[in-house]
Amino acid sequence: MYTIRCRSCRQTVTDETFRTSCPSCGGGLEFAYPDAAWKPEANSRTMWRYKDLLPVRPHELLVTLSEGGTPLDRPVLYPDIDLYIKDETRNPTGSHKDRAMSIAVTKAVTFGRDTVMLESDGSTALASAAYAARAGLRSIVVVGRGVPDYRLLPLVVYGSHILEYQGTPAQALDWVHEVCRKLDIYETSTFRLANPYTMEGPKTIGYEIYEQLGRAPDWIVVPVGGGATLEGIGRAFADLHAWGKVGRRPRMAGVLTRGYDMLNEALQRGIASDDELRAMAPDPGPETIQVKIAMTYAPDGLEAMAAVRDSAGCFVSVSDPEALAAQQVLGKLGIYAEPSSAVALAGVEKLRSMKHIREGESVVAVVTGSGFRETGTLAGRVQCQRTPVDAACGVAVIDNLLGR
Ligand SMILES: [Zn+2]
Numbered sequence: 001m002y003t004i005r006c007r008s009c010r011q012t013v014t015d016e017t018f019r020t021s022c023p024s025c026g027g028g029l030e031f032a033y034p035d036a037a038w039k040p041e042a043n044s045r046t047m048w049r050y051k052d053l054l055p056v057r058p059h060e061l062l063v064t065l066s067e068g069g070t071p072l073d074r075p076v077l078y079p080d081i082d083l084y085i086k087d088e089t090r091n092p093t094g095s096h097k098d099r100a101m102s103i104a105v106t107k108a109v110t111f112g113r114d115t116v117m118l119e120s121d122g123s124t125a126l127a128s129a130a131y132a133a134r135a136g137l138r139s140i141v142v143v144g145r146g147v148p149d150y151r152l153l154p155l156v157v158y159g160s161h162i163l164e165y166q167g168t169p170a171q172a173l174d175w176v177h178e179v180c181r182k183l184d185i186y187e188t189s190t191f192r193l194a195n196p197y198t199m200e201g202p203k204t205i206g207y208e209i210y211e212q213l214g215r216a217p218d219w220i221v222v223p224v225g226g227g228a229t230l231e232g233i234g235r236a237f238a239d240l241h242a243w244g245k246v247g248r249r250p251r252m253a254g255v256l257t258r259g260y261d262m263l264n265e266a267l268q269r270g271i272a273s274d275d276e277l278r279a280m281a282p283d284p285g286p287e288t289i290q291v292k293i294a295m296t297y298a299p300d301g302l303e304a305m306a307a308v309r310d311s312a313g314c315f316v317s318v319s320d321p322e323a324l325a326a327q328q329v330l331g332k333l334g335i336y337a338e339p340s341s342a343v344a345l346a347g348v349e350k351l352r353s354m355k356h357i358r359e360g361e362s363v364v365a366v367v368t369g370s371g372f373r374e375t376g377t378l379a380g381r382v383q384c385q386r387t388p389v390d391a392a393c394g395v396a397v398i399d400n401l402l403g404r
Contacts, residue, residue, distance in 0.1 A: 002033045002055050004196075015055070018111045018186060021193055029196040031055045038243050040211065045069040047099050047204040053239075054200050056106050063106045063135045065092035067099050068204055072212040072364070075333045081352060082362040084217065085345075086209055087335055093130045093154075094370030095123035095341075096229060100190045100201030105131035107197045113186040114138060119165070119176040120189070121147040122292040122340075123369050128188040129158035140185075142176050144169045150376040170281065170297055191226050191299035199300075202229045206236020209364055216246040218361040221347045223340060223368050224254035224263065224315070225293035227304030233366065234307035250364075252313040253356075254304055255347035257294040257340075259286035264315035267305050277301050289320050289377045292340035292369060316350045318343040324381060330367065337367045338374035 004013045008027030013019055021028060033053055040049045047068025051059055073085040088096040101124070108116055116132045117140040118124060125141045132139035139160040143152065147164075155162055165172035177194055180187040190198040210216065216237055222230040230252055237249045256263060262280045271277055281296035288294045298304065308315060318326075323339040326346035330337045337345075344365040351357040389397050 001035065001057065002031050004029050004031055004055070006030075018107065018113070020181075020187070020195060028192040030192075031196070031200060038240070038245060040207070047102070047201075047208070050204055050207050053207075054103055054204075055197055056103060056110070061106060061109050062102070063109055063131055064102050065098065065130065065134055067091050067102050068208065070205075070208065072209060073333070073335070077329070077333075078352065080359045081348075081357055082360070083348065084209075084213070084362070084364045085330075085333070085335065086205060086364055086366045088205070088366060088368045089335060089337060089341070089370035089372075093123070093126040094373050095127065096202065096205060096366070096368045097123040097127040097190060098131070099204050100124075100198035100228075101127035101131045101188065103201055104128075104188050104190075104195050104198045105135050105137065108132075108137060108186045108188075109135050111186070115140065115185050116188045117176060117180055117185045118142065118187060118189045118194075119169070119172045121151055123373075124188070124190050125160075126154055126158075126373065129155045129160040132160070132188075133158045142172055144172055148376055151373070154373070168284070169295075173299075190228055192228070192303070193299065199228055199232060202232025203236040203239070205229075205366060206233040207240070209233075210237070210240055210246065213362075213364070216240070216248060216250045217364045218250060219253055219313075219348075219351070219357055219363040220250045220366065221253045221255060221344050221351065221363060222366045223293050223343050223347075224256055224304055225295045225298065225340075227254075227263070227298045227300035227302075229366070229368065230254050231300055231303040231307045234311060249311050252307050252311045253347060253351055254308055254313070254315045255293075255343045256315055256317040257288050257290040257343070258317045258319040259288065260294045260296065261315070261317045262296075263298055263301050263305055264317065266301070267309060267315060271305075272302070274302060289381070290318070290323055290340045290343060291374075291377070292338065293343070294340075314351075314356060316347050316354075318346040318350070322346040322350075327371065331371075335367060336371035338369045338371045339377060340374075341368040341370075344368070 006022035121143040327342035
């Protein structure tokens with residue numbers, strides 16, 4: 001079994017109704033699994049292989065699209081480091097968010113809810129829409145102004161209602177949170193104070209890395225938007241360390257978008273409160289193609305900072321040209337990552353050239369989302385050269401292409 005407790009006052013909270021925060025002090029909620037042991041389910045290849053370590057009972061109600069169980073590739077890219085790619089593009093809606101949403105929507109069903117809602121125009125929106133569809137729940141997705149149609153059309157296919165909020169993304173996020181509370185609608189945003197259950201998804205990435213590698217790597221490099229993914233993967237290795245499975249924890253490196261480096265600055269300055277973090281938000285942030293991670297305010301930023309600090313890790317920031325270059329490198333390995341996820345590899349490159357990652361060290365880059373959902377961002381940025389051919393000249397063109 002598991003228990004739920006407040007991270008601030010340590011009060012235990014029951015799991016009979018959906019709560020987003022501590023009823024006494026408003027603090028964030030976390031889960032504990034006092035009797036759980038490391039015993040992955042041998043006949044499951046999805047993330048539910050770790051079901052005893054996830055806050056869902058009974059297991060008969062699972063809402064699953066076979067998320068998790070993604071490959072850990074070992075490409076030969078650098079002669080001096082031992083690099084692995086955790087390929088999260090292989091999830092049902094093309095991103096790691098499916099892990100969080102399988103848990104969140106399962107809980108919605110357990111609590112007898114009929115509607116889910118969130119603010120997102122990215123991976124979380126797709127995942128929420130898909131899992132709601134699978135569970136037969138109504139889905140409302142609130143997006144910002146001017147989001148391109150190509151990013152929203154899959155939501156239509158999944159049967160979601162799309163609302164376009166007339167304000168900034170930060171205002172939309174607050175509005176959705178308030179409306180969900182007021183109207184008693186189940187919120188599927190993936191940060192702790194919106195839906196604590198979603199926080200348990202990313203840790204399964206960490207458990208899988210451990211099983212696939214058979215040990216802890218020296219580094220794990222993760223794109224950071226809201227902060228929950230890095231925090232969860234770090235927590236998985238804290239669990240494994242506590243169970244005596246690994247001798248030490250990996251150093252966690254968070255990759256930020258250039259111009260959205262608030263967490264790095266906050267870490268240097270020793271910022272310890274959410275209000276201070278909010279005050280650092282650029283308004284508006286610079287234009288970028290790293291749309292999935294360029295957040296002006298990171299709701300779980302303090303937790304991500306703690307995971308980085310406690311593991312002797314660091315943050316690095318990546319520009320759009322560096323993200324596009326990394327996308328091309330991954331493409332040559334047969335992995336089509338969106339720019340916001342290719343930054344994991346750009347981050348490795350940067351840490352390696354800065355000598356943070358040293359010769360012989362093992363590094364896992366977590367490539368969080370598929371490029372197939374973001375091909376629209378490449379228009380005008382990547383040359384799409386077409387060579388005209390016909391029956392008369394085609395063979396000569398191919399000969400020329402092959403250097404014959
Ligand atoms: Zn409390």
